[in-house]
Amino acid sequence: MTEKILILDFGSQYTQLIARCIRELNTYCEIQPCNKPIEWEDSIKGIILSGSPFSVNDPMAPVVDIAAMAERVPVLGVCYGAQLMAKVFGGEVAKSSTREYGRAFLEHSDREEPLFFDVNLKSQVWMSHADTIVRLPEVFTPIAHTDNIPVAAFKSLTLAKHPIHAVQFHPEVTHSIEGKQILRNFLVHICGMHQEWTPAAFVQETVARIKEQVGDQKVVMALSGGVDSTVAAELIHKAIGGNLYCVFVDNGLLRKDEFETVLDSYK
Template sequence: MEEKVLIIDFGSQYTQLIARRVRELFIYCEIHPYNNLKVDLNSFKAVILSGSPFSVRSEDALHFDLSKIKGVKPLLGVCYGAQYIAHFNGGKVIASNKREYGRANLSEIDNTDPLFKGLKTGTQVWMSHSDTIEDLPLNAKCIASTNDVKNASFSIIDELVYGIQFHPEVYHSVDGKQILKNFLINISNIKPNWTPDLFSTKTILQIKKTVGSDKVILGLSGGVDSTVAAVLLHKAIGSNLHCIFVNNGLLRKNEFQSVLNQYEGMGLNVKGVNESKYFIDLLLNVKDPEEKRKVIGKAFIDVFDKEAKLINGAKWLAQGTIYPDVIESIS
C-alpha cells in the first residue's frame, strides 16, 4: 500500500504544482480544501500547507486546526502555510515594506538541517508574498535567509515542522524539487513507490468492488478527462458502461464522427447523439456569452437526461473531470 501525502489547500494558484512535484517523486498525494477536510489524518504520512492569496494578519484569514498534525506528523508550510504556523504559534507576521515577488537567492543556508541537504548557498528561489515573518516562535530556528527576507525558512525544534516563505514547487526555484524530496523522503521517510500504473490498477479494482455488475452511464465530451474515466470504467466493467456522446453543433468540422470512431476503436460501448440543430436553434439570436453558456448547459442536461432514460437498469452516473473542479465542488 502506498504512503500518502496530504496537501491542504488555502486557495493558492500553485497548489496543483505542489501535487505535480510530489508525484514526480513517485509519491502519492491528495489535495483537500482547508475548510472541508473529511479525511482520516492517520492515513497520511506527511502534510503540506499551501500558499494563499489571503493574509494571516487579516480578519478574513483562513483558519485550520493544526492540533492533530503539528508535532504529530511531518509538516511543511509553504508561504501562507509557513506564515500561519509561525503567526499562530507565538511568532509574528508583519506586512513587508514592499511586495516580495520574483526571483531571490538564499544568501544563508543551514546545511546541517536535513531540509537543505545537497543545496548550496545562493540557490535561486521564487517569492510571491506581501507579508513576512518578523519573529519566529520561541521553539523555532531560522534555517535559511535571503538578502531581503530574514526568515525565509525555519524549523521548529524537536518537531518535524518546517516553514518556507518561497515556492519550491515552481520552475524558478532551481532546487525546489530537492527540497521537497528532502522533506518527503529523507525527513518523512516516505517510500517513493507510487506510479500512474499503480493508480490505474487500484482504481480499476475499486470500481469493480463498488459497482459490481451494475450499469453505469457516462457522458463523453471528446476531451481527455471524460475519456480517461471511460477507459478506466471500461476496463473494470466492460459493456456495462454506457457512454453518451452528444454533438451540440459547436464541434469542429467532422469532429463528431471522428471522435465517435475513435471511441468505438477503443472498444467503448458508446452512443453518438447528433442534436446539433436543436442546440443551434436554441442559440439563435442569443448574443450574451453568459446567456449562451446557460442555454448550452441546460440543453445538454435535457438531451443527456432523455438518452439516459433509454438505458434500462442503470444505477450509477459517472463523471470525468479535472482535479481543480473536484476541489472547487467540495470547498
C-alpha cells in the first residue's frame, strides 16, 4: 500500500501548492475537506493542516480534533493550522496590529531540530496572515521566530503519541526559499516516509485498481471538457478500453467554439 500524507483543507488558496510540493518530493498525498471524517488506514503517515481565509476567532471557524490525529500520526499545521493548534490547546490568537504579508526572515538556533534540518539559521519565508499568536500554550515549545513574530514555528513532543509541529509561514510557496526542504524534513525525518512514489506509479496503481473494481462491466461517463473528467476518462479507458462509453456534456461554461475543439480531441 502506497504511503501517503493527508492534507486537510480549510479553504486556503495555497492548499494545492502544498500538495504539489509534496508530490514533487516523490511522496503521495491526498487533499480532503477539513470537515470530512478521516477514514484511517495504515497508509496514512502524517497529516498537514492547511491555511484558511478564516480567523480562528471567527464564530464559524472550522475546528478539528488535532490531539486525536496526533495519537495516530505526526501533524503539521501551516498558518491557520498553526493558529488553530495554539487556540485549541489553550493559547491566545489575536488580530495583528499590521497585516503580515510578504517576505520575512525565519531564525532558528537548534541545528538538531528535525523540522529545520539542512535549513539555514536565517531563511527567507513568506507570510500571509492577519492574526498572530499572542500567547503560546504551555504544551508547546517555540522553535523559530522572525523580527516581527516571536512564535513563527513551534512543536510539542509530549502532547500526544506523535509529534505536533506548526509554522506560521507558508513553506509551500516559492518565496519561502527553503520551504520545500522544511516539508521534506516533515515527511522524512518526522513521518518516516521513503519518497518512493512517482506520478507514473500512481497511473499504474489506479489503472490496476479500476480493472479490479470494474471487471467486465461497462461504464457510462459524463465529460465536461475540464481536466478532472478528462484525466479520469483517460485512466478508465486505459483500464477497460471499449467498455467505456463517454458522453460529452456542453455545460455552457466552455469558451466560444471550444466544444467542437474539445470533442475532436476526445474523438
